[in-house]
């Protein structure tokens with residue numbers, strides 16, 4: 001059994017993918033070919049923002065907006081310690097300081113009450129300048145953007161949405177990817193919209209940010225490629241990946257719906273045995289992960305393993321306790337909700353094509369071992 005089966009999807013659109021790749025081989029524009037613009041326009045339209053910029057990975061999609069905001073030394077960026085390393089890595093890479101804010105125990109997303117406290121505390125101390133917030137749409141569910149954007153406005157901060165797990169989901173009827181000043185998503189193969197390699201996209205309503213990002217994406221280019229107006233990176237999305245994504249995108253809405261059904265079957269089967277995920281009534285999760293928790297996680301994981309059922313732990317170590325961030329001086333106990341969650345949470349096989357009988361086997365095994 002696979003944790004995420006990508007073959008089932010491929011079987012449905014294999015011909016279309018082959019056709020799209022063939023078209024790229026025929027026109028030969030491997031870098032910044034016409035498929036990039038086509039995908040950007042489609043996804044901007046889907047998310048309902050003015051601009052989309054295809055980039056090389058979800059990590060670059062987080063890094064590049066921070067570059068356009070000229071984030072660097074003495075700047076504080078507020079984010080969650082309960083996320084993939086990339087979210088905070090990009091802050092530190094630019095010489096700025098990630099300031100962690102503990103999570104809501106029900107949704108695992110940034111706790112907006114604690115966000116306000118943390119901003120005030122950084123302001124009082126006066127060493128760092130608060131500049132922005134990176135909320136994460138963890139496991140596919142949007143953070144609480146009405147709250148977070150209100151706080152950001154009060155303190156004159158930007159909001160960079162880490163939508164790497166949330167693409168395809170929505171918040172109060174608005175698409176994930178449109179909820180802050182700028183949003184980053186990832187096309188890593190296992191994400192809700194995945195390529196066959198690395199890729200990512202940035203979304204924004206704001207013209208100036210979009211123009212700056214287009215420059216950062218190609219080494220800080222000005223009017224021409226060999227006039228450089230800033231320091232940028234090689235942050236381009238490959239044409240072939242865009243061509244593959246165009247084929248896969250046609251299935252996204254249907255697949256998000258199929259994921260709702262998989263999640264409902266898990267919910268129904270598991271609610272008496274473990275703590276199932278809570279999705280707020282105004283959210284539609286993209287279900288990048290279906291994550292459950294139990295104080296005796298190891299026992300259940302081993303029982304599943306003995307039946308050949310894979311699981312994964314997202315995330316076993318909260319970021320404030322990672323060696324990479326030892327310089328920040330955090331200690332065990334600083335973010336108790338994140339720490340407790342890391343000790344109890346684990347994720348089950350989740351993909352649109354998960355078969356009923358396999359899912360029932362997973363549910364039964366958890367029921368008897370929990």
Ligand SMILES: *Cc1c(COP(=O)(O)O)cnc(C)c1O
Pocket residue numbers: 057058059060083084086087136162164165186187188198199200
């Ligand atoms: C996957 C992921 C990223 C990074 O995306 P890549 O495409 O692998 O660089 C960033 N943030 C979160 C929350 C992710 O899940």
